Amino acid sequence: MSLIDPNSLPSVFIIYAASVLGETSEGLTASEIIKYSTGYAVEFDVDIPHAAYPFDAPNNRTALLDNLNVFSAKQQYKIIKELCGLERFKDNHNVRDLKIKLISRFSQFAGANAAAEINESLIEETRHWLEEYQDSLKLYQEALTKFENKLFTRNILDDLRLSLELLLKVILNNNKSLENQIEYLGRHLKEKGCSKELTNMFKKLVDYYCQYQNSYVKHDDAVIEQEIEFIFEITSSFMKHTVRL
DSSP states (O other), X not given: OOOOOXXXXXXXXXXXXXXXXXXXXXXXXXXXXXXXXHHHHHHHTOOOSOOSSSOSSSSHHHHHHHHHTTSOHHHHHHHHHHHHTSGGGTTOHXXXXXXXXXXXXXXXXXXXXXXXXXXXXXXXXXXXXXXXXXXXXXXXHHHHHHHHTTOOSHHHHHHHHHHHHHHHHHHTTSOOOGGGGHHHHHHHHHHTTOOHHHHHHHHHHHHHHHHHHHHHHSSOOOOOHHHHHHHHXXXXXXXXXXXXX
């Protein structure tokens, strides 16, 4: 039995990525494959087998696969992730699923700063679940943009808090502030079949969440970067779990 090389992306995953990104009807066109492949070839100073059209390959998927195979694992990670983030794929659920698999399974190839970055797979899943709650999603995305640009201010906390509050107002069908949603949220979780222990834990966490938020929202204390990362992820978990119910 062959062993998986920890220094390489599995070949079966590269095949899967090429089949999704190069899919005939919704994937990259031949000209786009040439455009992006040659761009990365120049960036990383490598030769690719398919740099012009027509390809010496039976289809777009195979041409993209052949090109991907000449890059290193870290380069493949970057290329696949960036291709998944193209505007043309924003509503493509297969591409979103590919990106989540990539960043959740192979984050070791993301670079030296990966450990300090926010949990990308959680972020991607949360944005997916918020698609039907556009007001909440807009604020969530604004907070993410500030975080990615290292604007570690209490405005991020404001955005996250309001994003969660707007989401709960819709789901719980009321207009109450976040602090006043805790009991309503508890009843909602119970109605959805959550265990008593999980419901109580969820309520207590939201209570402490509100207390933490109020401490920073009401004062101009410097916000600690590592704490914002945690607040971002716990907010995302709150949202994801509530919507999935």
